[in-house]
Amino acid sequence: MSHLMEIRDLKITFGGLDALSGLNFHVDEGEIVSVIGPNGAGKTTFFNAITGLVDPTEGNILFDGESILGLDPHQVTGLGIARTFQNVRLFPNMTVLENIMVAQHCRTSQLVFGALLQTAAFKKEEQEIEERAKEVLAFFGSRLVGYRYDQPAFVLSYANRRRLEIARAMATQPRLMLLDEPVAGMNPMETAELTALIGRLRSEWGFTIVMIEHDMRVVRDVSDRVVVLDHGVPIAQGSYDEVSTNPDVVEAYLGRPAEDGT
Amino acid sequence: MSATMTSSTASSSGSPKRAPVADQDWRKIGKWGGLCTLALVLVSLIGMPVGLDRRILIHPILSLGYLSLLWIPLMLGFVVSKQVKLEGVESPDPGGRDLLAGALTGLMGGVGMAVFMLALNTFNLRDPLVNWSPKLLELLNYGRGLGFGVVAWLLACCVLGLLGSAIHVVPADVRRVVSFSAFGLLGIAVLEGAIADLSEGFGLEFLTDSIYAKRGGVTVVWSIVLAVVIGVVSVLTKGRLKAAKANYSGLQGPERKRASRIIFVVTALLTIILPLFLGTIMNELLANVGLFLLLALGLNIVVGLAGILDLGYVAFFAVGGYTTAVLTSPDSPFFAPEMHFAVTLVIVVVFAGIVGLVIGAPVIRMRGDYLAIVTLGFGEIIRLLFMSDWLKPYFGGAQGITNVPGVDLGFITIKGTDPRSVFYLVLVFCALAIYISWRLQASRLGRAWMAIREDEKVAEAMGINTVNTKLLAFVVGAVLASFSGAILVAKVGSVFPNSFMILVSIIILVVVIVGGMGNIAGVLVGSFVLIGILGGPRQPGLLHEFQSFKLLIYGALLVFMMLQRPEGLVPSSRRSQELHQEEFLQDVWLKSEEHEAEEREAEVHAVEVGGAEGNNGGGA
Ligand SMILES: Nc1ncnc2c1ncn2[C@@H]1O[C@H](COP(=O)(O)OP(=O)(O)O)[C@@H](O)[C@H]1O
């Protein structure tokens, strides 16, 4: 009963369309769970519900035993849930470093007067924010450090934007991290690299991870458990091998090849 | 085609290719020539030449009235001969063809003016067109009869169009010298009031007395002298400024800090010392610039940093003004504690903060256009409330509150009759506002505002309480505006609802946009250029003759800036990056050549894969 996050009978309706219906889901501390399913299955909606961006029609979401239903997105982030977006959404005109610094907002507290009076507490906090930002960026090797710090985010290559988005989620100091298609648009080399990093996010940083992913090699390589959604309904769950041989899953994908894809 | 070939081969082999003179884009010339006519006639009919004729720029030949017409063919001649350079197409060098295009465009304008003058002479359309007057005709023909006027305009426009196009043709060095001389001379003529006042303060009247004629305007002889001097100086200083700038931005760490500090100290000393040598009118002008600068700095936080398009900003200006009037004036109708200004300020801050919260709380959740419209409404509501019969017993209705005392500092009383003291008071608050903007920009709060400006939803998802953070921007802006209101009222000695029209909000917004949104230096420049030269909503600027055309010029300027330089006169680096992403990306790409080849390879690869997105759809 001590799941990190538990979702009960989640139902989300968009004007008659059931994006999710009757979803039960849980993730335990330290797990990496993958959510897969064809396009339009409701995976992103599932993340949006957890992070408070859409309100569920029915059901409950518990984080650390407490309901987080009806909380504002920033409150959810404050509790320790961070996410990335499927269609990368950085702050494009802020620098790489600023993107990470601003993500520590809910872990820091200085407001107007500290900044105006340049108090010791303010300076200390600023310094810590910057150090932490650099520490997070260093996780991605040499790709986002040095001269990159002061470049606006929009100049980054697609893969680097994805990395920066993960870095930004890390900077909110979450317990649970929700990754929405983290390797979409990356080449095989970059994909392999990021797959390894996702493993290290758990082992080194201690994050629990729920990941939406289409790339089955990534899913196979990192996940402890796989949940398959189709038309808003969970049709299978279990280990990668169990799921990949499940006839329902095969049908869900192969039955409608036209809907397959990112 | 063959003509092109022969002409290019005929000109000596090394010299660049020129297009044949007759190879004109006639439609383009027709279009711009027509536009030239339209603009000339329009400017004449709105009364600019007559209205501005009193202001002499170069005595006795050029008044602001004539300039308001003459720049049109010059400008359009420049525009029509500007070449569109296309990638991959070799464009011919500017030459005779472009000169002809410019001259023809100008000539069309001249023909238009000639026809217009004939019409002025023959018909009387004074009824719908108030400026259709013999006076206009007389002005246009230089008081020497219709025939002279027609010939003069044909010639003048043609020559000006030619000159305009010649800007492209002459070598860059000549272009530089001429434009420096022309704009320098224009500046000296426009700033006559300020320069005369300043030199009087330094006891140099004899100099300005000889430069400027009695009725105003630089004398012809001095115009030539000054133009030559400026030209020579521009030749001598060529490249120096750029080098200094590059040098400055090349500095690093402590050296950079020291250079910045020196610049800061010098500027600060100048701002403190110069007003001592200025007379009443110039100090009054500076005080007005300061009041609007204070407003603009506040609005810059709200719009420029947090991205909240607040069009009802004048409401806080009004709250500051009225709070001060009620608390300090003995004539306040209902409650007159006659407090000291300093005590009042504290209460003003509290009140402005509260009103900021009250107005902000309901509107802050709206987005973009909706927020702009609702705040516009609130701004007007506040003014109407102060004006209403309902609140008349408290705020005096349309009569307002008069007899507001100045700021008594013991040794001196700051009030409107001594604009220099007001300027220093404003200066203190502007310095405070600049400090606040500067510190907040580089803080946790400033970053949160930027994130909200970039993408509000994502900012919220990254843990920023967007409602509270935006409210805070609103309140900080409100407090700065209320300071400005308080000083305005202490300066003027009275307060009326009509000082707080929507127009004030809009003019401040224009100042921020034209100056450079999100940049403190931009807001500074914007205030000086717009409020100082053109004037505020009620306050005259250096070109006080513009009074009745001010809104037109503000509008035209805004349109022009939006089209040509949307990032403002002094843009923040961030905004110019945003608005010129393509070029910036190219720069970055070129720079990254210097960085490791390996990384470059990885990136190019990533871009390719990103472009061909969709090739990694999974399947179980
Ligand atoms: N805000 C919304 N309003 C209406 N329909 C939505 C909204 N968000 C998602 N949907 C619909 O819900 C379904 C599930 O979408 P989504 O969760 O994005 O699927 P995916 O599994 O591909 O991430 C889709 O049919 C989509 O059109």
Ligand SMILES: [Mg+2]
């Ligand atoms: Mg999705």
